[in-house]
Amino acid sequence: MKTLSNFLxxxxxxxxxxxxxxxxxxxxxYAIWAAVHPIEYxxxxxxxxxxxxxxxxxxxxxxxxxxxxxxxxxxxxxxxISQFILCTFVAFAFARFEFPFKNILFxxxxxxxxxxxxxxxxxxxxxxxxLGIMDTILAIGLPYMASGFGIFLLRQTFxxxxxxxxxxxxxxxxxxLRIIWNVYVPLSMPTFVAYGLVSVSFHWNNFLWPLIITxxxxxxxxxxxxxxxxxxxxxxxxxxxxxxxxMTTAPLFIAFLIFQRxxxxxxxxAGIK
Amino acid sequence: MxxxxxxxxxxxxxxxxxxxFSAKAVELEFYFPVAVGGAAATTVxxxxxxxxxxxxxVTIKPIYAGSYTDATxxxxxAAKGGNPPPMAVLIAIDIFKFYDEDLVMPxxxxxxxxxxxxxIGGFYSAFMKNSxxxxxxxxxxxxxxxxxxxYNKDAFREAGLDPEKPPQNxxxxxxxxxxxxxxxxxGNIERYGIRIPTKGFPSWLTSGLIYQNGGQMTNGLGTxxxxxxxxxxxxxxxxxxxxxxxxxxxxxxLEWGATPKAFFEGQTAMMxxxxxxxxxxxxxxxxxxxxxxxxxxxxFGAPTGGGNFYIFKGTPEAELQATKDxxxxxxxxxxxxxxxxxxxxxxxxPDAWETQAMKDYVADFPPALVxxxxxxxxxxxxxxxxxxxTVKIFNTALENVMSGSISPADAMKQAQIDIDKxxxxxx
Numbered sequence: 001m002k003t004l005s006n007f008l009x010x011x012x013x014x015x016x017x018x019x020x021x022x023x024x025x026x027x028x029x030y031a032i033w034a035a036v037h038p039i040e041y042x043x044x045x046x047x048x049x050x051x052x053x054x055x056x057x058x059x060x061x062x063x064x065x066x067x068x069x070x071x072x073x074x075x076x077x078x079x080x081i082s083q084f085i086l087c088t089f090v091a092f093a094f095a096r097f098e099f100p101f102k103n104i105l106f107x108x109x110x111x112x113x114x115x116x117x118x119x120x121x122x123x124x125x126x127x128x129x130x131l132g133i134m135d136t137i138l139a140i141g142l143p144y145m146a147s148g149f150g151i152f153l154l155r156q157t158f159x160x161x162x163x164x165x166x167x168x169x170x171x172x173x174x175x176x177l178r179i180i181w182n183v184y185v186p187l188s189m190p191t192f193v194a195y196g197l198v199s200v201s202f203h204w205n206n207f208l209w210p211l212i213i214t215x216x217x218x219x220x221x222x223x224x225x226x227x228x229x230x231x232x233x234x235x236x237x238x239x240x241x242x243x244x245x246x247m248t249t250a251p252l253f254i255a256f257l258i259f260q261r262x263x264x265x266x267x268x269x270a271g272i273k
Numbered sequence: 274m275x276x277x278x279x280x281x282x283x284x285x286x287x288x289x290x291x292x293x294f295s296a297k298a299v300e301l302e303f304y305f306p307v308a309v310g311g312a313a314a315t316t317v318x319x320x321x322x323x324x325x326x327x328x329x330x331v332t333i334k335p336i337y338a339g340s341y342t343d344a345t346x347x348x349x350x351a352a353k354g355g356n357p358p359p360m361a362v363l364i365a366i367d368i369f370k371f372y373d374e375d376l377v378m379p380x381x382x383x384x385x386x387x388x389x390x391x392x393i394g395g396f397y398s399a400f401m402k403n404s405x406x407x408x409x410x411x412x413x414x415x416x417x418x419x420x421x422x423x424y425n426k427d428a429f430r431e432a433g434l435d436p437e438k439p440p441q442n443x444x445x446x447x448x449x450x451x452x453x454x455x456x457x458x459x460g461n462i463e464r465y466g467i468r469i470p471t472k473g474f475p476s477w478l479t480s481g482l483i484y485q486n487g488g489q490m491t492n493g494l495g496t497x498x499x500x501x502x503x504x505x506x507x508x509x510x511x512x513x514x515x516x517x518x519x520x521x522x523x524x525x526x527l528e529w530g531a532t533p534k535a536f537f538e539g540q541t542a543m544m545x546x547x548x549x550x551x552x553x554x555x556x557x558x559x560x561x562x563x564x565x566x567x568x569x570x571x572x573f574g575a576p577t578g579g580g581n582f583y584i585f586k587g588t589p590e591a592e593l594q595a596t597k598d599x600x601x602x603x604x605x606x607x608x609x610x611x612x613x614x615x616x617x618x619x620x621x622x623p624d625a626w627e628t629q630a631m632k633d634y635v636a637d638f639p640p641a642l643v644x645x646x647x648x649x650x651x652x653x654x655x656x657x658x659x660x661x662x663t664v665k666i667f668n669t670a671l672e673n674v675m676s677g678s679i680s681p682a683d684a685m686k687q688a689q690i691d692i693d694k695x696x697x698x699x700x
Contacts, residue, residue, distance in 0.1 A: 039557070042534070121346075121350050122350050122353045122354055125350050125351070125353075125354035125356075126354045126355065129354055129355060129356055134356070207339075208343065208346065211338065211339050211343055211347060212346065212347045212350050212351070215302065215334070215336045216336075224337070224339070227339050227340070227343070228307055228314065228337075230340070
């Protein structure tokens, strides 16, 4: 009896998982379908429909996507590396050092989580202009480098690392930097991976701020190129949009497929859902 | 260990050095949105390049700024951040918002009396309605449009209608739509007679019905709306009746973006949509199609739409003069013609239709003329202070009516009350 109910429960779990997976993958499957078939088959399913690469060449020719891809990769790499470095040091200070007003300062950092970045657009714009770095990739990344979320996440992870490991390293003569690099960072790898993934996908997809702060092809990211296809007045060309979207998300998607196992393991450990 | 640091630091230096080059020449920046497809962006760049060839002292830098909403956000941020572009093409109906926030300057300030008379006076008056406040010009019409009726001539023949005689008035529109509505063998409706999209920005097309019914939506000063007047409510009732009572239009709210597709696939025999779609329809409709003015109610009527050139406060005098020259050149007959033929927007001045290139174009493709003829009956698009908020109230009310959850009278009365609350501070 017990085994039967266990068996049924397991089955339900599996069915549920499949249903959710199907729901998740449907838009992607549709995008692939629409992208590789002529425009007449956008809404008509026909298994023998002729294949075409026209949508990809059409989308590719409407904006300098190669340059945009380089910009997006530079931008996300720069942001994520800066976030890792800044957040690691700040988080370590909050986790392990004692200094005046520590809690108040930490509360101020947390406050950042409550503020929508969009509200600060004008202030950020003024700062960037003051620094004289308008229309650069650095300008896109700068407001995001000190991430309250990253600091919070890493601080919690560092706090959960046994103090004994820290002490042992200290007895062996390690300095603070060495302790961070050889004890805290390796043990927090899952958090770094999970946070990095969230951050990469956020900045890869970010649109409004890059659009506002940049003016030239040399600095603009993929999302700005992609937005050409989403104009609302003339009706929607699903085939072109699908091809464009697949092109711009492909690098992320491929990276995810390659590192899938590590990602899932990290998410389980880091507890970000 | 140290090596790793050095690697990270040098990677940084590399990325920073790559990212920090940008042009710093003296130039006129010009933000433009794209609302109708890739050709628009290319054409703006081609025209700018041509202008620079003719005027070696001036550099024009056209900057793509996303949709109308994005472009507005970008321009406002830049202006408030102390770095306004000399000019931007932004949606005409945001005129009160830019005025209210003190961001744009009147064109009148930099125009001579002769220019006011001949240049400003040379635009279609329908387009100037969303471009002036109390007679002062803040916007120069550029990418402007108006909705028209597209119809499937093959379906007309099949239903026994004359394909050269599109409906002229509301009664004919309904009668034709009934004849064009076709049931399949299973009793389901295979093809509807008409489709007036009601999701996306329903207020735009509905305002066509309101003007045809002799109504007015606003006082033209942006401070008062008249949504609860009988003319407005009747117009909305006509729209609902097409689907609810007469069953000639698909029930529920109908997506703007999916409407051309429904027309191409024969799901509807007639549709209302912007002239900006003309090139798209010409390219993709697999049947013989016609274009006509929106049918008349008590009279013909239609709204205008689209974007204007604005100039921003804080621009140095020399740049303003250069900007004026550039915009005058862009709206001059030859360039306006190039723009119209590339995009389907309506050339904003009567003289633009007189060039040889435009005469050849309309001779080859007469439907392009329909929008121009309709301009004689066209009026302003809905526009008030706090426009994003008020238009949203109006749109939501219309969507609720179309989804059947509220009667036109109740919805419009409530919308009027909500809008009054917002606008009372401006009176």
